[in-house]
Amino acid sequence: MASETKYRVIGTRPVRPDGVDKVTGRAIYGADVVLPRMAHGKILRSPHAHARILRLDTSRAEQTARSPGRDDGAGFCRMSMRSWRLARAAT
Amino acid sequence: MTGKVAVSATINTEPTDWLCEPRETLLEALRDRLGLTGSKEGCGNGNCGACAVLLDGRLVNSCCVLAVEAQGAEITTVEGVGTRDGLSPIQQCFLEEAALQCGFCTPGFIVATKALLDKNPNPTDDEIRWWLAGNLCRCTGYDKIVRAVQNAAAKQRGE
Numbered sequence: 001m002a003s004e005t006k007y008r009v010i011g012t013r014p015v016r017p018d019g020v021d022k023v024t025g026r027a028i029y030g031a032d033v034v035l036p037r038m039a040h041g042k043i044l045r046s047p048h049a050h051a052r053i054l055r056l057d058t059s060r061a062e063q064t065a066r067s068p069g070r071d072d073g074a075g076f077c078r079m080s081m082r083s084w085r086l087a088r089a090a091t
Numbered sequence: 092m093t094g095k096v097a098v099s100a101t102i103n104t105e106p107t108d109w110l111c112e113p114r115e116t117l118l119e120a121l122r123d124r125l126g127l128t129g130s131k132e133g134c135g136n137g138n139c140g141a142c143a144v145l146l147d148g149r150l151v152n153s154c155c156v157l158a159v160e161a162q163g164a165e166i167t168t169v170e171g172v173g174t175r176d177g178l179s180p181i182q183q184c185f186l187e188e189a190a191l192q193c194g195f196c197t198p199g200f201i202v203a204t205k206a207l208l209d210k211n212p213n214p215t216d217d218e219i220r221w222w223l224a225g226n227l228c229r230c231t232g233y234d235k236i237v238r239a240v241q242n243a244a245a246k247q248r249g250e
Contacts, residue, residue, distance in 0.1 A: 013189075019185075020186070023186060023198075024172075024173060031131075034126075
């Protein structure tokens with residue numbers, strides 16, 4: 001003869017609120033975002049599993065194709081979309 | 092470097108044409124040229140099925156199809172499942188059975204399920220699992236997905 005506790009959410013089977021977008025392909029994930037003049041990043045990984053980075057030489061990346069990238073000092077080279085397509089094709 | 096090629100195809104019942112380089116994959120054309128970002132790149136090598144689309148009714152991994160191969164073809168992507176007015180039974184059942192979490196694999200599963208049910212409206216669990224073996228899911232696991240497919244099949248049979 002315990003009193004019945006009614007929950008608003010527990011024990012229900014709600015349809016998740018982001019579900020419709022996901023099953024229709026409308027949901028926007030990071031890789032789906034396209035913004036005007038956005039920069040593209042390309043990750044270069046070290047071939048050595050355990051090593052210390054002594055120096056980063058970004059000169060070849062900066063020379064890529066028509067719009068040269070610029071090293072912003074953190075080891076990232078900002079490239080145009082065209083350069084990115086070429087870099088992507090090259091790997 | 093080769094110039095771009097013009098490709099025309101019917102995508103989700105709409106005649107579509109675009110320019111692309113011969114080396115581009117259908118997935119790249121769909122996502123980057125046509126803005127149809129529903130199909131996802133999960134692996135880039137035909138493994139995970141997140142890029143699955145129907146090409147002339149055939150289930151393919153679009154990351155392994157060259158865009159130029161789509162010339163003259165009929166393509167269905169996840170954006171072509173369901174209508175402007177509502178969700179298809181497959182989509183509805185995926186929602187009701189919680190057959191998705193992050194949702195990244197979901198477009199591929201939806202397209203693959205459509206391919207299955209178009210061919211076999213009354214599949215067994217084993218047939219479902221076999222057919223969907225090319226679609227990987229890391230979040231949900233497969234039980235709920237199989238259940239969703241069974242429910243969708245029943246719905247489409249009018250049960």
